[in-house]
């Protein structure tokens with residue numbers, strides 16, 4: 241059996257790992273990099289297993305399903321969200337004049353999808369189990385030729401307000417290979433409770449002075465998590481009554497999937513009838529409907545476009561306002577990055593001074609270094625392959641786990657014999 245890393249080697253983005261035996265070849269994820277063109281990944285797979293619905297794990301499915309009918313395996317909700325995100329991608333690309341893909345290719349992804357937690361292929365079996373991270377995220381175990389490979393995809397061990405984290409004790413023990421993400425391989429984050437406290441304190445501070453709060457976020461999962469967090473805080477009297485809005489039609493559609501699949505979430509969420517119909521958070525279609533002062537949760541997550549760019553332009557020059565960034569990573573060309581680091585941003589040749597407070601509070605859905613070390617010490621893999629992390633992060637993690645397991649940080653295209 242061999243493993244070949246087609247994407248996500250020494251970087252975050254474009255995840256795709258092939259596992260091949262004499263009789264069978266499967267892909268673990270089939271992603272794209274946000275900033276670049278869709279990858280030309282191999283297509284000769286008997287099945288493609290999708291860990292979760294983020295585009296860096298799914299974005300190349302449009303190309304795969306353009307003239308083929310592959311077998312795609314993953315959770316129900318991953319299919320629903322992925323297909324919506326791919327439709328959105330088709331729309332954005334066609335607005336830029338790229339007509340290579342159309343809506344029928346996104347629909348074909350849905351038609352090719354098998355939603356199940358175990359699959360048997362010739363001489364090879366696949367098992368999926370919950371990974372934390374986002375709704376529907378799965379850890380994949382592949383068994384063939386008497387060998388066992390565990391692939392984490394993106395995962396999170398600690399619980400969040402809406403989703404239970406990965407239960408390490410449920411993972412298969414002593415696999416031949418553990419392929420794990422290493423996004424935060426070198427970073428230990430404060431406990432989540434601490435971060436949520438910081439977040440609430442920042443909100444209170446801005447609300448007290450009657451400022452607006454902009455929360456740029458992704459339409460899938462982070463938007464729902466944020467809206468639910470604020471909705472619950474207002475309901476419980478932790479935050480005062482305030483105008484709170486979401487502006488993202490995509491996020492609004494995903495709320496519907498979350499309500500429908502509420503059994504994927506925590507006990508508290510399951511107990512509610514329609515947990516993602518909020519009491520104090522209203523959905524708007526456009527920024528002109530906002531009644532200030534307000535808290536607005538909107539896309540894009542990196543502030544490149546959409547309501548988050550418009551509101552950043554509108555609100556950045558007033559020091560009473562605040563922008564809260566909850567993602568750890570910001571692309572170098574993101575307006576939010578220069579707003580935070582240099583106090584200005586440029587868009588369409590215009591420069592904006594940022595006097596509003598810009599706070600980064602990393603409410604991430606990824607395992608940090610402590611959680612990554614824990615998974616290795618609990619699972620006890622013979623060999624550990626680090627993917628989905630910059631080289632520096634992977635190397636910092638390798639130092640920590642080197643005495644427990646053989647560690648490999650493969651390059652793109654590297655083949656590992658198992």
Ligand SMILES: [Zn+2]
Pocket residue numbers: 292294373394
């Ligand atoms: Zn992810």
